[in-house]
Amino acid sequence: MADTGEESKSCRGFTHQENMTDEHGPPMDDLKSAIEDEDVNNPQNWSLLAKLSTYLTICSFTFLANVNSSNFTVATSAVIKEFGVSQTKAGQLVCFNVFLFGVGNIFWVPLMRVTGKRPVYLIAMLLLSMINVWSSQCTSYGELLASRIVSGFAAAAADATVPAVVADMVPAKDRGHYMMFFHLAMTAGLFVGPLINAYLVQQQDWRWMCYFLAIAVGVVWLVAIFTIRETSYVKRHVGRKRSQWQWMSLTIGFNRDASFLQALMDILANAAYPPLIWCSLTIGISVGWNIVVQLTSSRTFLKPPYNWELGDLGLLSISGFIGCLFAFYLGGRLIDIISNRSTIKHGQVRMPEYRLPAIIIPGTVGPAGILIFGLCIAHQTHWIGPAIGYAMQAFGVAAISNVAVTYSLDSYKPVTGEALVIIFVIRNTIGMLLSLYASDWITRQGTAAVFGEMTAIQVVSVLFAIPLYYFGRSLRAWTSSYGPMKRFQDA
Numbered sequence: 001m002a003d004t005g006e007e008s009k010s011c012r013g014f015t016h017q018e019n020m021t022d023e024h025g026p027p028m029d030d031l032k033s034a035i036e037d038e039d040v041n042n043p044q045n046w047s048l049l050a051k052l053s054t055y056l057t058i059c060s061f062t063f064l065a066n067v068n069s070s071n072f073t074v075a076t077s078a079v080i081k082e083f084g085v086s087q088t089k090a091g092q093l094v095c096f097n098v099f100l101f102g103v104g105n106i107f108w109v110p111l112m113r114v115t116g117k118r119p120v121y122l123i124a125m126l127l128l129s130m131i132n133v134w135s136s137q138c139t140s141y142g143e144l145l146a147s148r149i150v151s152g153f154a155a156a157a158a159d160a161t162v163p164a165v166v167a168d169m170v171p172a173k174d175r176g177h178y179m180m181f182f183h184l185a186m187t188a189g190l191f192v193g194p195l196i197n198a199y200l201v202q203q204q205d206w207r208w209m210c211y212f213l214a215i216a217v218g219v220v221w222l223v224a225i226f227t228i229r230e231t232s233y234v235k236r237h238v239g240r241k242r243s244q245w246q247w248m249s250l251t252i253g254f255n256r257d258a259s260f261l262q263a264l265m266d267i268l269a270n271a272a273y274p275p276l277i278w279c280s281l282t283i284g285i286s287v288g289w290n291i292v293v294q295l296t297s298s299r300t301f302l303k304p305p306y307n308w309e310l311g312d313l314g315l316l317s318i319s320g321f322i323g324c325l326f327a328f329y330l331g332g333r334l335i336d337i338i339s340n341r342s343t344i345k346h347g348q349v350r351m352p353e354y355r356l357p358a359i360i361i362p363g364t365v366g367p368a369g370i371l372i373f374g375l376c377i378a379h380q381t382h383w384i385g386p387a388i389g390y391a392m393q394a395f396g397v398a399a400i401s402n403v404a405v406t407y408s409l410d411s412y413k414p415v416t417g418e419a420l421v422i423i424f425v426i427r428n429t430i431g432m433l434l435s436l437y438a439s440d441w442i443t444r445q446g447t448a449a450v451f452g453e454m455t456a457i458q459v460v461s462v463l464f465a466i467p468l469y470y471f472g473r474s475l476r477a478w479t480s481s482y483g484p485m486k487r488f489q490d491a
Helices: 027-038 048-074 076-083 087-103 105-115 117-136 141-158 162-169 172-203 207-227 260-272 274-301 310-345 352-378 384-411 413-445 447-463 465-479 483-490
Strands: none
Touching: 048 076, 048 087, 048 117, 048 141, 048 162, 048 172, 048 207, 048 274, 048 310, 076 087, 076 141, 087 105, 087 141, 087 413, 105 117, 105 141, 105 260, 105 413, 117 141, 117 207, 162 172, 162 384, 162 413, 172 207, 172 274, 172 310, 172 384, 260 274, 260 413, 260 483, 274 310, 274 352, 274 384, 274 413, 274 447, 274 465, 310 352, 310 384, 352 384, 352 447, 352 465, 384 413, 384 465, 413 447, 413 483, 447 465
16 A cells, blocks of 8 residues: 555554545555555546646645735725725725635635535636626725625635645655645745735736736636646545546535535534644744734835835845745755654654654744844844845745644644634634734834744744644544544544
8 A cells, every 4th residue: 555554553543543644544444445546536646747737726726815815915005095094994905805814714625525626616716806806896995895805705715725635635755845835835925926916006006906816816717627636535446537528527526425514513623622723823923923024014115214116015025935935845845854754763653743843944044034024124224134034034934834734734634624724714813913903013012022022922832843742642642532533533
């Protein structure tokens, strides 16, 4: 079998989820596992081209969904001028969009469990494109706010659902590397998106951001019709290799045994799993601090002594994207290398905790970048200082998120989609609150003090990986005794 050598039979009575990490059941199910290994329609047996065409198309959607979530960070002045609203109301276009970007997964993931993943992506892409057409035609602030809220809901389908696709297609030994494509797409949307949007607003107006997204998402939707295969593996028998036309069906992933309500209850129950709470807070803090960095950049560099143009502010975000590119290896392939070596060292027994040591590098670089950025802004240094801090902070966002999500994916793979919903809901709730109150926080305490506090908070969140490394196995054994994991354990 493909990966069963990495599992120890002695672990069976310990945590059932470890036996399911690579889509295979426990040893008593060897016959079923062997059948799945032979089935050419099993996503883990697809060709590399089929896997990449599906996954990269989904990642393109993820990129545009994150561009959608950050687009109005560079258009607050234009919105204030056109609709005569306050700075706080203009900021609500971002914060409530970000909130729905997380909460929307509470609908999309249960739907995915019933219908499969392909219909969810196609519906959500079409909806996001249409909503951006609506946004571009809004004539009042209230209408624009409503359209941004709905667009956040549509974009959410490109978020928590994606790691489940990786779990469907990729064995455990390569998941860290493949997951980094998702996080690179996500962070590219956060950093390249402002660059695109800043120039669109500067050269045209804010409506062109919405035109661009409507067209771009529409193009990806057309491509997705032909490239996104269904990765939910429902039929557990060897069948004939499906044709391209058969893969375009919207019913392949339909699971008549799945329940939308049960998946929804599983999502809520996952909030009682300590490793997932750690993952949620760690990612939420990283992404939340990134929002503070972007908002601080907008307030600082458009005013004296810098007096930048809006397009120049977009160029600053390139430093963040460069940081993400460095994270591609150090936060992706390195996770797999460390995990695989630890697996060999421990007699081919694979544990999710073997991925956690990889958090040391981003857990050091990321907080240091936040501190550098904050101190440079506080003392109004040359722009190169904040740019370096921005890049280091962005490296931390991408790499820390990938380590935490991959660890959670391996720990709770049977409920990957539901588990990640809790992670992303908490992440985006933190982002929403910071979008609303970060400005007051900085005004009250000062830039240097706030960024110092942010650094300390992120360091503490990362340090919790240490007890998880040593006691995570016991925690997973305990969490398999209640909630959705107990149901899979009993099965």
